[in-house]
Amino acid sequence: MKIVIVSGEVHCMASDPAMEIVRELGRVTMTRASDVEWDETSQEWVATTRGGQEIARGGSRTEVIAREVRVLEGRL
Amino acid sequence: MVHRLPDGLYPPRNYQSLYGEGGLVCNKPRMPLKELPVSHYAKISVKFANREALIDALVDMGWRRGQIEVNSVPVHLYGYHGDERPEMADIVIRRENVQGSANDIGFSTVTGDVIISDYDRSVAGALALLSAQKTGGYNEAWVNTLKDHYTGYVVQRKVNELQSKGKRVKITDDRRENGRRVITLDVR
Numbered sequence: 001m002k003i004v005i006v007s008g009e010v011h012c013m014a015s016d017p018a019m020e021i022v023r024e025l026g027r028v029t030m031t032r033a034s035d036v037e038w039d040e041t042s043q044e045w046v047a048t049t050r051g052g053q054e055i056a057r058g059g060s061r062t063e064v065i066a067r068e069v070r071v072l073e074g075r076l
Numbered sequence: 077m078v079h080r081l082p083d084g085l086y087p088p089r090n091y092q093s094l095y096g097e098g099g100l101v102c103n104k105p106r107m108p109l110k111e112l113p114v115s116h117y118a119k120i121s122v123k124f125a126n127r128e129a130l131i132d133a134l135v136d137m138g139w140r141r142g143q144i145e146v147n148s149v150p151v152h153l154y155g156y157h158g159d160e161r162p163e164m165a166d167i168v169i170r171r172e173n174v175q176g177s178a179n180d181i182g183f184s185t186v187t188g189d190v191i192i193s194d195y196d197r198s199v200a201g202a203l204a205l206l207s208a209q210k211t212g213g214y215n216e217a218w219v220n221t222l223k224d225h226y227t228g229y230v231v232q233r234k235v236n237e238l239q240s241k242g243k244r245v246k247i248t249d250d251r252r253e254n255g256r257r258v259i260t261l262d263v264r
Contacts, residue, residue, distance in 0.1 A: 005122075005227045005257040008220040014116040017245070017263040021234045025227060026123040026188060033115040047115075069115055076117075 004076045013073050033072050036065060122223040123188025129229035130167055130183060136225040143173040153180040153191060163191045174214075181214060190219055224257050231259055 001018055004011045010025055012018045013033070022028075032050065039046045039057070047056040047068035056067035124130045127146065134144050150164035154171065156178040165182025174181055174196070182191040192214045228250065238245045249260035 001261045001263050003227075003231060003259040003261070005224050005259070006255065008122055008216075008223040010118075010120040010122060010227055012118050014118040019118065020238070021231055021245075021261070022118070022120055024125065024234070025230055026120045026125075029119045029121075031117045031119070033117045036114055065115065072115055072117075 002073050002076055011076050013069050013076070015069075034068055036061065036068065122227055124167075124183050124190060124223075124226060125185050125188045126226075126230050126233070127167065127185050129226050129233060130185065132229045133222055133225035134167075134169070137222055139169060139173065143169065145170060150184060150186070153182045155179045155193070161193075165191050190222075192219075228257065228259065231261075235261065 001015070002012060003018070003022060010022055012022060014030060019028070034047050034049055034055070036045055036047045038044075042057070044057050044059055045061045045064040046054060047064050048054050049072075055071040056064045058064045058067070131141065131144055131146070135141060145168040147166045147168065150166050151168065153161045153163045153165060153168065155161050156171065161179065163182060165180075165184050167183040167185060169181040171178065171180050178195050179193040181196065183189070184191065196214045198213055198215070232247065235245055235247055244262075244264040246262050247259060248262045249258070251258055
């Protein structure tokens with residue numbers, strides 16, 4: 001889990017453990033980071049950024065989300 | 077692996093596609109796919125609400141603990157001529173301890189705000205030992221540096237609190253890079 005502090009703001013991927021640690025720092029704003037949808041053609045879960053870039057895919061939704069979070073966290 | 081979702085609910089009722097005929101049957105609560113959780117970015121605008129962390133951060137910025145006035149209730153700040161100002165704060169750096177500053181600097185841990193006069197935000201003036209960090213008085217950059225230190229202490233305190241409750245969490249890395257502070261935690 002990564003917490004980035006820049007210009008007086010804290011950025012992180014939202015998760016229960018992360019929010020437990022950072023919530024008391026101030027007012028929280030949430031922005032949806034991705035879409036995880038079922039691809040009928042490939043019969044897999046596909047995670048894409050809000051801009052449409054594919055960042056993870058696979059048969060297990062849980063695993064796709066875990067990979068997706070790692071990718072998004074690396075971009076914080 | 078393939079999940080077939082004929083009824084549009086997740087998880088699938090039957091994992092036959094994964095485990096073969098007679099495979100695992102899911103009895104967990106199911107929900108429409110559109111309502112499943114997705115990832116979110118969290119952004120927090122830092123407020124100074126934790127007294128102990130704020131005091132530690134102010135020490136990092138060059139003050140001695142004895143120079144940091146801690147009040148149980150908000151008190152008035154004073155200006156250059158000793159005049160009482162309308163602003164009130166519970167954590168106060170009096171002007172005689174703020175080199176180059178004309179007025180008291182205050183923090184309200186109730187609202188989380190820092191109170192710095194417009195004059196002090198605009199002029200160069202700081203503790204000599206911090207001169208290299210100064211770019212022009214107690215301006216936004218200075219406040220952001222203070223928030224950087226403050227956040228580190230709040231996170232450390234929260235980690236300590238969670239560890240005392242038996243949770244397996246620890247800070248594994250803490251570094252500054254490209255004008256950012258990045259704290260990495262291992263949470264299990």
